[in-house]
Amino acid sequence: MSTPRLNQRTSSTDTDGTGMRARGQYKVFLGMAAGVGKTYRMLQEGRGEAYAGREVVIGYLEPHDRVETTLQAKGLEVVPRRRVTYRDTTVEEMDLPAILRRAPELCLIDELAHTNALGLEHEKRYEDIEDVLAAGIDVFSTVNVQHLESLNDRVAELTGIHVRETFPDSVLASADEVVLIDLTPQALIQRMREGKIYPQQQIEPALNNFFRIENLAALREVALREAAEDVGSKRLAGEASGTRDDSLAADAPQAVGERLLALVEPYPGAQRLVRRAWRSAQRLGGELDLLWVRPPGPKIPRDQMRALAALRQLASVLGATLLVEESDDLPAAIAAVARRRGTTYILMGSARPARGLARVRTPLPQRLMQLLPGVDVRIVADRASRKGDDKP
Amino acid sequence: MSTAAVVALVVAGICVGLAAGYWLPPHGLRPSRNRPRPVRRILLPFTGQEISRRAFEAAVRLAKAENAVIMPAFLAVVPKSRPLDAAVPLQCAKGMPLLEAIEQRAESQGVEIDARVAPGRSYRDAVRQLLEEEQFDRIIISTTDNPRAGLSSDDLRWLLERVPAEVMILRPAPDDTRRISAAGVSGHF
Numbered sequence: 003m004s005t006p007r008l009n010q011r012t013s014s015t016d017t018d019g020t021g022m023r024a025r026g027q028y029k030v031f032l033g034m035a036a037g038v039g040k041t042y043r044m045l046q047e048g049r050g051e052a053y054a055g056r057e058v059v060i061g062y063l064e065p066h067d068r069v070e071t072t073l074q075a076k077g078l079e080v081v082p083r084r085r086v087t088y089r090d091t092t093v094e095e096m097d098l099p100a101i102l103r104r105a106p107e108l109c110l111i112d113e114l115a116h117t118n119a120l121g122l123e124h125e126k127r128y129e130d131i132e133d134v135l136a137a138g139i140d141v142f143s144t145v146n147v148q149h150l151e152s153l154n155d156r157v158a159e160l161t162g163i164h165v166r167e168t169f170p171d172s173v174l175a176s177a178d179e180v181v182l183i184d185l186t187p188q189a190l191i192q193r194m195r196e197g198k199i200y201p202q203q204q205i206e207p208a209l210n211n212f213f214r215i216e217n218l219a220a221l222r223e224v225a226l227r228e229a230a231e232d233v234g235s236k237r238l239a240g241e242a243s244g245t246r247d248d249s250l251a252a253d254a255p256q257a258v259g260e261r262l263l264a265l266v267e268p269y270p271g272a273q274r275l276v277r278r279a280w281r282s283a284q285r286l287g288g289e290l291d292l293l294w295v296r297p298p299g300p301k302i303p304r305d306q307m308r309a310l311a312a313l314r315q316l317a318s319v320l321g322a323t324l325l326v327e328e329s330d331d332l333p334a335a336i337a338a339v340a341r342r343r344g345t346t347y348i349l350m351g352s353a354r355p356a357r358g359l360a361r362v363r364t365p366l367p368q369r370l371m372q373l374l375p376g377v378d379v380r381i382v383a384d385r386a387s388r389k390g391d392d393k394p
Numbered sequence: 395m396s397t398a399a400v401v402a403l404v405v406a407g408i409c410v411g412l413a414a415g416y417w418l419p420p421h422g423l424r425p426s427r428n429r430p431r432p433v434r435r436i437l438l439p440f441t442g443q444e445i446s447r448r449a450f451e452a453a454v455r456l457a458k459a460e461n462a463v464i465m466p467a468f469l470a471v472v473p474k475s476r477p478l479d480a481a482v483p484l485q486c487a488k489g490m491p492l493l494e495a496i497e498q499r500a501e502s503q504g505v506e507i508d509a510r511v512a513p514g515r516s517y518r519d520a521v522r523q524l525l526e527e528e529q530f531d532r533i534i535i536s537t538t539d540n541p542r543a544g545l546s547s548d549d550l551r552w553l554l555e556r557v558p559a560e561v562m563i564l565r566p567a568p569d570d571t572r573r574i575s576a577a578g579v580s581g582h583f
Contacts, residue, residue, distance in 0.1 A: 159482050160472045220484065270463075270508035274497060277490045284487070309508075311527070316511045319470055320490075321481030 024255040026046030026140040029130070029179040030114070032229060033146050034221040035213070036197035038185045040144040041065070041112055045074035048110045048142055053076060059106040061134070061141075062127075063115055064095035068198065078110070086119040093119050098130045101139070115169045116148035128173045147225040150174065156224065161217050174228070180230035187218035198327045263345040264322075265336060267294060268302075268309035272351075273316055278382050279349045280320045290322040291343050295335045298328050333366060337373040434462035435508075437530040437559070438496070441469045441517055441545070443488045444575035449536035449564050450496065456532060457505045465530065466496045467510040469520040478513055486511075495574055518549045525557060533557060536564040 029047075031040040041064065052058040065071045070378035071202075081101050083094040095118055101109055107196055110366060111134070116127040124130050131141050148157040151168045152288045158164045174180060185193075191213060193199055223321035266272040276292060283290040292313065296302070302310065310326075317324040348370055367379045438445070438453045444574075453464050468489035470482045489511070497507045514520025533553065535545060545553075553561050 110457055155476060155480060156484070158473050158476055159480075159484055164476075249465070271504070273509050274494065280486070280490065284483070308528070312508070312510055315513070318479045319482050319511050319513050320486055361473055 026135040028177045030177040031144045033183045034225040045144045057107040061101045061109040061111040111143045114143040115167045260286040262347040263291045265350040268306040292324045333369040434531040438466045438534045445572040446536035447572035463506040469517045470513045530559045532560045534562045
């Protein structure tokens with residue numbers, strides 16, 4: 003899967019009209035795990051560019067002793083690594099100054115999330131790449147999805163492994179192209195068993211830990227989603243800067259930033275509404291806030307305190323935010339929170355039957371629609387009381 | 395009948411109507427107050443995407459007999475590298491639909507539900523934290539033949555030794571194939 007190009011590809015000899023070299027084009031090969039073939043594909047495309055007559059060099063390559071990868075690199079010019087010594091340890095790192103001096107048209111740089119040894123120009127390799135791009139050199143690079151900063155916690159939850167080498171999401175967002183290298187978990191495990199990824203002694207431990215099928219399936223889903231979101235956001239950005247109606251473009255980015263507000267009260271039944279709201283938030287790819295508008299007055303009774311603690315716990319594991327506001331004007335308090343939080347959806351349970359004068363008042367959903375034009379209000383049905391749903 | 399008497403009757407009628415309107419909910423029926431609020435609490439912890447129907451039915455039977463509320467608790471394991479209050483959406487994606495299915499089924503049988511989500515570093519830790527925060531009269535746990543699923547035998551021993559509540563452990567039975575799973579959720583969830 004590849005994102006559409008925003009601009010026509012520029013040669014590194016192009017200028018931006020000021021006599022300076024324009025920023026290079028940046029292409030990232032994204033994968034779900036080691037061994038899917040990111041580096042191989044990067045080299046393959048690099049060779050294609052070289053055959054087409056472009057000046058291509060390998061800035062940094064991590065072949066991991068994989069025969070197929072090494073063969074793909076054969077014949078391409080390599081900028082030698084530099085040796086860096088820190089506290090009696092010598093490591094080999096990418097030679098950024100040498101690449102800038104060499105100034106090729108295209109530079110292939112593996113593993114953009116890598117952390118450099120101390121004492122080099124930058125702490126992280128993606129920062130080195132920024133310098134290369136700024137010099138007008140096109141860059142092909144590789145990375146695994148678990149290194150993305152925003153996915154770090156999710157990956158830790160999935161695999162139990164906390165990835166230390168991360169890179170900001172903005173790096174991927176700024177790439178001109180993101181190419182997803184996809185492989186089914188079964189095929190990747192087969193490659194692993196055939197010794198194409200790690201040496202023999204590392205295969206069994208890897209299969210028993212990170213390379214379990216459920217981990218890989220989940221990471222694959224994350225990678226596919228990331229690539230899809232990249233395609234979507236670039237399409238929207240393209241429309242915004244292009245020929246489509248400005249108002250449509252202005253609305254488009256908002257459409258991907260849904261924020262749901264579920265109105266709750268601390269009693270056991272409220273959890274059902276929270277669960278439904280969370281599922282809706284997941285489907286919309288949005289954030290979820292929970293709001294209890296507490297009437298001003300005496301201490302909260304013990305039962306409510308317990309239910310509130312349970313709601314707080316639920317909110318925390320779901321990644322939602324529980325807000326408690328004290329007010330005797332329910333619609334005004336909800337509207338104020340919705341404006342402050344940028345809410346796009348309000349979810350509420352069906353109201354208790356009104357009594358006395360309350361019957362002549364405008365119902366809460368209508369009041370909210372008056373106060374918050376443009377915000378959807380959804381009343382969540384109590385499915386437990388739906389007839390004919392009983393299962394044996 | 396004099397005009398004054400007619401006016402008085404009309405005013406009285408309006409007053410009676412307003413009073414009835416104020417006190418009675420729409421449909422003319424007060425909610426029944428005959429049913430006492432449950433006082434006993436039965437904990438039904440679970441870890442995966444399904445629970446044994448036997449365990450659930452045992453909880454429902456006891457809840458009805460003892461006028462108790464069932465507290466299904468989804469145990470979530472938070473990796474040590476993350477704070478205990480961190481979100482665990484992937485585990486929730488499995489646990490929440492099951493919680494919904496349990497709640498729907500129990501309510502259809504007239505049993506009150508008060509669900510919990512208990513995060514911990516392990517299943518045992520999640521149960522321990524839950525027991526520190528709340529009191530329960532009974533705990534119902536169904537075991538499985540799968541050593542990798544749910545609470546281990548060590549966890550069960552720990553529960554029996556440490557928990558100040560009646561613990562009912564349902565052993566796996568060969569014919570116990572009936573499960574309650576997320577697929578049992580009624581309607582769109």
